[in-house]
Amino acid sequence: xxxxxxxxxxxxxxxxxxxxxxxxxxxxxxxxxxxxxxxxxxxxxxxxxxxxxxxxxxxxxxxxxxxxxxxxxxxxxxxxxxxxxxxxxxxxxxxxxxxxxxxxxxxxxxxxxxxxxxxxxxxxxxxxxxxxxxxxxxxxxxxxxxxxxxxxxxxxxxxxxxxxxxxxxxxxxxxxxxxxxxxxxxxxxxxxxxxxxxxxxxxxxxxxxxxxxxxxxxxxxxxxxxxxxxxxxxxxxxxxxxxxxxxxxxxxxxxxxxxxxxxxxxxxxxxxxxxxxxxxxxxxxxxxxxxxxxxxxxxxxx
Numbered sequence: 001x002x003x004x005x006x007x008x009x010x011x012x013x014x015x016x017x018x019x020x021x022x023x024x025x026x027x028x029x030x031x032x033x034x035x036x037x038x039x040x041x042x043x044x045x046x047x048x049x050x051x052x053x054x055x056x057x058x059x060x061x062x063x064x065x066x067x068x069x070x071x072x073x074x075x076x077x078x079x080x081x082x083x084x085x086x087x088x089x090x091x092x093x094x095x096x097x098x099x100x101x102x103x104x105x106x107x108x109x110x111x112x113x114x115x116x117x118x119x120x121x122x123x124x125x126x127x128x129x130x131x132x133x134x135x136x137x138x139x140x141x142x143x144x145x146x147x148x149x150x151x152x153x154x155x156x157x158x159x160x161x162x163x164x165x166x167x168x169x170x171x172x173x174x175x176x177x178x179x180x181x182x183x184x185x186x187x188x189x190x191x192x193x194x195x196x197x198x199x200x201x202x203x204x205x206x207x208x209x210x211x212x213x214x215x216x217x218x219x220x221x222x223x224x225x226x227x228x229x230x231x232x233x234x235x236x237x238x239x240x241x242x243x244x245x246x247x248x249x250x251x252x253x254x255x256x257x258x259x260x261x262x263x264x265x266x267x268x269x270x271x272x273x274x275x276x277x278x279x280x281x282x283x284x285x286x287x288x289x290x291x292x293x294x295x296x297x298x299x300x301x302x
Contacts, residue, residue: 012046013075015039016054020072023061096276097126103138103145104131107223111243112295113149116288120281127277135222140269146278149285150265151240160273162266162282164289168258168298171211171236172227172250183255186211190235192218192226210256211236241298258298264289 018028019039029039047054054068064072104113109131117129132138138145140159148159155161173181181189186209193216196203201215217235220226223243230237231249241258244250252258266286272278289296 009045009049010078012042012049013078015042016046016068016071017075017079019043019055019062020064020068020075023063025062096124096280098277099128099130100277100281101130101143101146102132102149102281103134103147104149105135105151105223106133107227107240107243108149108151109133110224110227110247111240112246112292113285113289116285119288120284123284124277124280127281140267143269146268146272146275147282148265148267150267151262152265153262155265155267157267159267160270162286164264164266164286165293165296166260166263167240167242167296169238169240169261170244170256170258170298171209171253172239172244173230173236173253174233174249175251177230177233177235178251178253181254184213186214186236189214190217191215192220192229192235192237194219194221205238209238209259211253240296242296245295245298260297264296 014032015028015034015038018032018034019025020028022028022031025040025043026036028034029036032039043054050067052067053065054071055062056065102117108114117131121127121129132145137150137157138148140148140157151167155163189211191206191211191214193200193203196216196219198219202212203216206212206214206216214236218229220229220237223239226237227239227244227247227250229235230239231247236253237244237250240261241252245252266282268278268282273282
């Protein structure tokens, strides 16, 4: 029996079971909402594959042959296994569980996005977040992350991307530093820069800012450290409004308006977009962020 079953299509068992239970091809077809001709053809294919009859045909209907009776419990076991697998998959989709591997720049860790992630964890108790805070771009093909939050002008990787909102930035400083400022283009003030040459006293982004006369003094190539240094009174730091506005130790420097900058993106590998826990996380985060669009556009502080 096992040798003769080696090459047939397991889907044919569904038709075999329906006919065996109903006693006729027409009854079997109705039971599984299939076409009469399709059931007859698939049953014939199955019998040809195993080179034996499964039913004896008579005017009153179909009766299982000895081989058919031997095959029946195997077919019923396969049906039960498929049904169990289907229930398991459906259950997981109704109540997703597992881990979402998330990558994002460290400076986002002090923004309201962290509150969104915490709210997701509270709502979906069976889903865990593995957060990797890094400025390096996650390689989705190597499964370095399931989802990546990116702060960028554009995304060139071959990934599924959702551009959520264009963000604005502004110059921030300590309250004491801001209170001493005058409307003179930043004369006698200092900037906290990024990767500029040590001999440079200005940069294109400074010249395009509201304070082009302020001198480039410090180099701090990380957003959180810039914010901390600015809060200590070391100068002006150009930061995303949705990050810096949430920190009372810094204020927006006077005599300026926020300037549109990079966008906030949610990225994931195309193969994962139908995974329940990933879909839930991305949709949840996107909804929360878009509901606070003004925060990211820099309109939350007057």
